[in-house]
Amino acid sequence: MGSASPGLNAAPPGCLLLPPDTVLRSGLEKVAGPEKGDWSPSPPATPTSEQALPTFYLSDFDMLYTEDGTWVAKGPEASGREEPSEEPEQCPVIDSQAPGGSLDLVPAGLALEEHSLEQVQSMVVGEVLKDIETACKLLNIAADPVDWSPSNVQKWLLWTEHQYRLPPVGTAFQELGGRELCCMSEEQFRQRSPLGGEVLHAHLDIWKSAAWMKERTSPRAIHCCASTSEDSWAHSEVDSSCSGQPIHLWQFLRELLLKPHSYGRLIRWLNKDKGIFKIEDSAQVARLWGIRKNRPAMNYDKLSRSIRQYYKKGIIRKPDISQRLVYQFVHPI
């Protein structure tokens, strides 16, 4: 999801550690009303609120939700103005939101804090949805895991492994379609992938919840193409994932550039007005491109060759002052 910085740090900076259930359930209740038991997407995902859930990361938040149910702020991170991706949005610190339902006991005087908590939670949910939307577009897969083909499942697995630095699952989930995947229990995930199964299952739960939410709020918006988040890539002249045409490399690069919070550590603008950008992590960008195109052998050497093909087409060029890993869109956005 958002933090694509993955690859770079063991725990991506600016990430939120959350039991998925906690955050999304509250978000779902906000959207769909508080009716209990109604939030869970199709096959009842493992009811996990009482369990010590595996924690997972959400980008762009500088807080941690620890396994004992405590929100804590992460240590301060130095960040420069030039590096928006390294400047996570600050969230208020929330001290105790025990999964055991401590909110029921909130005194009236704390109603305001509860309200703030809801705001934070709904913000987190919004970020999660945006991140899922991003991943959908970059991977060219449906937002609803139930619709995934086996190759979509593989893409999602690769992507999630990459994003959260999970141990590779290899062929453990091969030949599984999205529907089968969604029917699997956490235990089954763990059996197939003892090291990363739990976390993968938690992530899948989030995707299922998000799809369920989208279906609830806009019945025809299950696929990424129908979504309308405010900063969605609808701004793009060409929405690469919705055109039915295969995505072009320049579109992919632009899409990464348009998500600095998620990909700023991999690729960023040096001068957006002039369309000059720098690939900060060539290997990771190439890897993402490889995932996107189902080309596991993709590397920067090949990716850069493809970029150079754009020179004569007048799409991308080297800037006047040539620098390594720096390119320029001939027609800036």
Added chain:
DNA sequence: AAGCAGGAGAGGT
């Protein structure tokens, strides 16, 4: 060593 430039052929759509 890593990146850059560009030729050439293959393969997919």
Added chain:
DNA sequence: ACCTCTCCTGCTT
């Protein structure tokens, strides 16, 4: 036909 992937040689940083 077009786009990208892949492999390649040679050059530059």
